[in-house]
Amino acid sequence: MTTAPTPCPDGWFAVAFSSDLRPGQVRRSRIAGDEVVVYRTRSGLVRVTAPHCPHLGAHLGRGGRVVGEQLVCPFHGFSFDTDGTCVATGYGTRPPKASLRLRHSHEANGFVFVWQHHAGLPPQWDLPRLPHDYPHTAQTTHCFRGHPDDPGENSVDIGHFAHIHRITDARPLHTFTTDRHRAQLAVTGRKILGPYGHGIDAVIRYEYWGLGFTVIDTHIPRLRIRGRVLNAVTVPIPGQLQMRTRISSALTTGSTPAKGPLWLDRLLATALTHAVRPQYVRDIRQDIGIWHHKTYVERPRLAEGDGPITAWRRWTRQFHPVHPTDPVHPTDPAHPTDPINPVHPGARP
Template sequence: MSAVQEITFHPQQSRNAGYFTQPFLTNAWYVAMWAKDLPPATLVPRKIINEALVFLRKEDGSIVALADRCPHRFAPLSRGKVKDGDQIQCPYHGLVFDSGGACVHNPHGSQAIPPAAKVRSYPAVEKHRCVWVWMGTRTPDPSLIPDFSLLDTAPEAHMTKPDHITIGAHYQLVSDNLLDLSHAIYLHEGILGDSPTAEIKVEQQGDTVTVSRSAKSVPLVGIQRLYWPHPSTIVDRVNSIRWDAPCYLLLKATVCLPGQDPADGSGYWGVHLLTPETESTTAYHFTAVRFNVQTLESENEAINEKIGERRRFAFEQQDGPLIAAQQRTIDEATEVLNPVLLSIDVGPVRCKRILERMLKDD
């Protein structure tokens, strides 16, 4: 319990701002979008840790990320045009920028290019079916991107459609939600489910934290019925979620016969990639990949579709509105709030402490 008791909050300008508005980690890779959402020759805007960016996939397939702000009159470049495959023309007065952000054409007057006519460029790579962008000033290292290699090899037939929603809250409230899956019993009753008496285990390897909840001889819940191949409706369940800073989570949701080794069970990997847009909005990218698939291959496409729909419903209609309301409640409080801490908070507290240390180094 000592980890839980040592949690600290830092009230700042508004009474409870400190709960959310630790500064964002800048020297980190952030998911800008699913790679499929960046077709060639298309300008795609995204906001990431309060910075407006524009993304472009070049003709060679590599990815450009520039500040989405022309240095002339600050028009968003994402409203402009792609020129010659790899360049961006401002929609307002036609300056053209190359993929490194340098102005390469000024159509006006003597056509001289002012030295200040450049746009910040951000390192961006495609990995694990996502576009990742480095927001800091330190040298980026793609090997620091957390391991979601299961997405590289996932058979399409066992994977739900890569999807995303926006949640009207600070990303830490969303990661707290995922790090404490006890909420599934109450908020996702009948769909996801869990057990209030589940045994909680928190493990840490380097800065990676895994929170596991296991329960024995419990009833199957809604989503599990879709892929559970046995007639028995009483199962052992293990939900184990891995966290990497600042906001990447990988759930392994397993069900097995009572007493069976969970390694022989069936279930899915739940991929949860959060991207802080602002202090009060978070882009939430998700998909699920099944493992030890024991249903008929001819049925798997329909099963995936249902798993994808139910997870989207749970996140968009149940988690999202509650987390947004939670943020509003905290914002509007007229007194400094100190949360009551429960045994279930040990995972979120551990991660918050790691993040606080990283923010000091940032």
């Protein structure tokens, strides 16, 4: 029996940045080979729907528009409410019993996520809402050939830190810990900067929420810098990966970003984030260069110095439930039924 991961795992995956969608905007995106239409109503609600109108099949992402809280089809002007119901025709006649095929969506932390499940089960767990304690955030997107397991496995693959990223003396601060769809790892190491090999000690904490969302917190005590990278990966089509990233950093006092005068915090945080972003992009492009050409080795020949790759793979198998012995991910009692999209009025990045 193969244990190779499936192309489109289960979980929450981002289809847009929140900032991609101003009120009234309609966009197209892709997940697991399916096109979806993502839109924001005038009051700020986000909805994600299958792209074709149930009337006569027009594409809602090609000319569809938001009027108030409704999405209006470009073909005959039928309107759809936020629960997907058709509430008006373009002729002023009684609307048919019809509905959009809404996807479960959730806007959090500057992303719009969609729930993806191979058997069509409703969301089995929630994503966190992180506090907004960074005054400035930069965003990047990378699209490449890869698999959604690659970025996460890369982060526990401590052996490559020195070879690819010039992080020496990397070692885990604790074992790779898991709790259902969540996992955590903390690593300490010395980042070598500049041509003269100056090193700076850092602690990096990874928190994984399925395969689609990772929070990476970095602390550099000597420079009193704290940084946060939010990575949201999606499989637009099998074999391709889209990685949306939000990068923040700030000076810190202890465990939280410093709270000085607002304008000064903003200025420093913006300057820091602009300085950190190119370094992050350099690092991620080095990884992508490897992922693009690598293959999946089912039985890797691991050695001392590798990170907790076996534990990582054991944890990720729950998101690839096609193997005969795998249970379908158990239903969370907090989600006994199929909630309409969690609604977060006016949620903004």
